[in-house]
Amino acid sequence: MDLESNPETEVTVENGHTNVATAWIHGHSPRALLRSAFREDRFFLVLSVFIGVFSGLAVVCFRFAIDWARIYLLGSGAVLTPARMLLAPSLAGLVIGALVIHFFPATRGSGVNQTKAALYIFNGNIPFRTAIGKFITAALAIGSGHSLGPEDPSLQIGACLASLLGRKMRLSRDRMRLIAPVGAAAGLAAAFNAPISAVLFVIEEVIGRWTAGILGSVVLSAISSVVVMRWFLGSESLFRIPAVQLKNPTELIAYAVLGVVGGLASVAFASGITTFRPKCKALPRWTQYFQPAIAGLLLGVIAMLGAPQVMGAGYEYIDQAMHGQFTWQFLAILAGAKIVATLLSFVSGTPGGMFAPTLFIGAMLGASVGGAQHVLFPHLTGSAGTYALVGMGVLFAGFLRAPMTSVFMVLEVSGNYSIIVPVIIANTFAYVISRGLQPIAIFDVLTRQDGLELPSMEELREEDVLRVEDAMQPVGGPVLDGEKTLDQALAELNGAGPEEILVRMSPGGWNSVKQEQLRELSADGKGNSKLGSLLPIRQVPFLHPDHPLEMALRHVDRWPIVPVVSRADFRQLEGVVSQRTVLERYREFGEG
């Protein structure tokens, strides 16, 4: 029996009750049942859970590795000695430089673009070696104090593991393409302890589309990885969330100011990276051995000058900023120093992520703006913590250009929905300013600098979509009624009108007929018959004005004219489209 047979045909009645499932199982052999259970779409969901588990375990190990690297390289104390500040990142930089050049060249950078490349270029294939390399080099870099974060590497490690599992399971090419984002979501969710944000980020920035099949797998993998991560590392968020409150609506102005400041900071940060990264890459190859070391040395100097907080991911300092432990002036200095430090680490090709530095800069900037506003307007009730939280979302929206994720990330991290209005306002300002001053998003610029041409999710989101109404033409002649007789129709035409004529059928639907066919039917003596009954039983497909124009392409090669009808009344004709009008519209659009 065919596995795909309709279960409804197997209905039996037992004790007066319909039991579809039992009947279906009885009607199938065990082998068929097994085959059905392991059908690829279902198996993919099961595999997603395994991807989540493996990614979660890998991320837990990654966290251990970072912490151990930190303890052994920077010492176990919160106060670092000057020698360690200078030596740890620079010596680790030397090792990282050699490892990246000789063993793991694919581990440079954050890992988000590599995951996107796996989806769009390499059919989901990412060498497992990349995961090993990323694990070692990023742990060493972050643990030694380079100003980078563990989230993007976790994302890439998750994608690598997923790709490995997909290859071992011999998935089809379509599934293989999707498997890297599934692993990426798992890795990110575990690293950030925020499954919703991870799912949104992967959908928003990597896959770029919502479909039930992808969403199910991404959600399953993200949830299972977070469960595993929480099993080992606990469910606490990365920082203690302060009480969030918004008492006075006028305070929203303060958050708007934060959005503006955050937007400008995002542009400065992104411009620095996009300017200096290609310059560093263009330097002679031998310098690349030393670039991470020099970056580490300069980072140590920044730390020695009074800002050791910029070393590493810096979550503990985000926590401290949220609880008002720094003055607003120092917070502003820390935000600026972190931008410089991250710039140094990232453009030198040191493997590591941008998420944590982005959150750090945002939190410092937010708390600083909040503190300054409290000095200027003491009646404002928002705590430094609230501003820091909103600030994190602002940089996320402005720098990473993931507006949806930025809002949900703050909500998920804070667990407080009263913050949603300030976050939306501030993020909108930051996003608009960042987009206005830097039209191409940072990840897309980095991709292009690497010589790859991957689809830009932001450009896709913002792209003008052509609709049927853009190519629609008014009807060039009479529209016949299927209820009228052939003679009446011919009389109505009176020899005029276009060759192809639309016929409105009853009770609904459309058809078309050539004038010549009508005359032939009349010559056959069918003048008194209803026009609808004479036409072949085939319906002309119809469109609505708001349909994407690409939908018209499916029909215009088979039908000379396609009716465009109102959504309120399918018999009301708004216009028609033809192959010529559609192609003309596309040509005009392409010419700009």
Next chain:
Amino acid sequence: MASPKLARYRLYLRQRPTLLVVMSIVAVIFFLAVTGLSRIYYRQREFLGNRWSTRGLADLNAKNFGAAVTEFRTALLYSRDDYSYQLNLAEALIGLKRTGEASAYLINLWDREPDNGVVNLELARIARQQTRTDEAIRYYHNAVYSAWPKGQEHRRREARLELIDLLLQIKDQGDAQAELIALAANVDDEPEMQPIIGRLFLRADDYEHALAAFRTALSQDRRDAEAMAGAGYAAFQLARYPLAQHYLEEAAAANPKDTQSAQLLQTTNAVLHMDPFRPKISSVDRSRIVMESFAAAGQRLNACPLPKGPAAPDGSAVSLSDEWNTLKPQVNALKRNPNLADAAMDLVFRIERQTSAVCGTPTGTDLALLLIAKLHEGS
């Protein structure tokens, strides 16, 4: 044949159910390995956390707050939610007068354990410092009824004493008295607490309970000069002058440097000496005292001239001075007319009351007369 068999095994291995089983086994092994790693990881973190916390505690006890803050912060890196590390850090921050930061930690701790006495007491102290009185009182109340890790009764008492001090500071005598009565009931069997409670009762203007507390203290240590002075003061305020005289004499004798008691004793002696209505007094003595009092009132009137009094029923304004002058010749002949003593003393009392209202509390004989006036008020 081996080759087809091997091929069949390979085929089985490539089947998805088989791969799923293999994947499950690998996942379990990976899971166990990470469990082992996590044990090592957490053991190391616990060790480091304890090490830094021990250093922090040593610095905290040595009042080296700056170092203690750094060390507890480091300890928290390894155990972010450790309650005792956070609490110790908050205490070190309070030591550095960084109450804002300390509050952040304490509020976090309070959210986790709202009935922790230490946290409530520290929050109360910070709120008091920042003159958020209502909040401070609430936290003090919490601290009084909270659970304390050790020495619960002692720590609760400490919290209550601070609460009483705050209530007295904001002049909420009623609530302070209520708290003091509750405190006194809890320390009935602790004589060393009685003088403290007695003093607080004095500050709360509850002289009856103050006297009782000092007497309890004296029943344990009859030579406690402080308790004698306190009892004397309380008895004085209760207008129990013979009792006050007894305690004040003993207090002054036990501690010659106690000028306050000596001064109070003087006033008490004067009251007892100048009271013409005390029992068992001869008419001669009474007349003498009335005459002395009348003379003293006249001097007081001269020193503190009063504005004209209310108009008499006949329309003429009669001042106390006029009254005094009118009565003076009769008082000089008091021995011949002892019935005049009541009228003379009534005038004396009125003069003392009104002059004290205008010119402030008097001293010496006038004070004694004023106190006698209060003593016989309404009689």
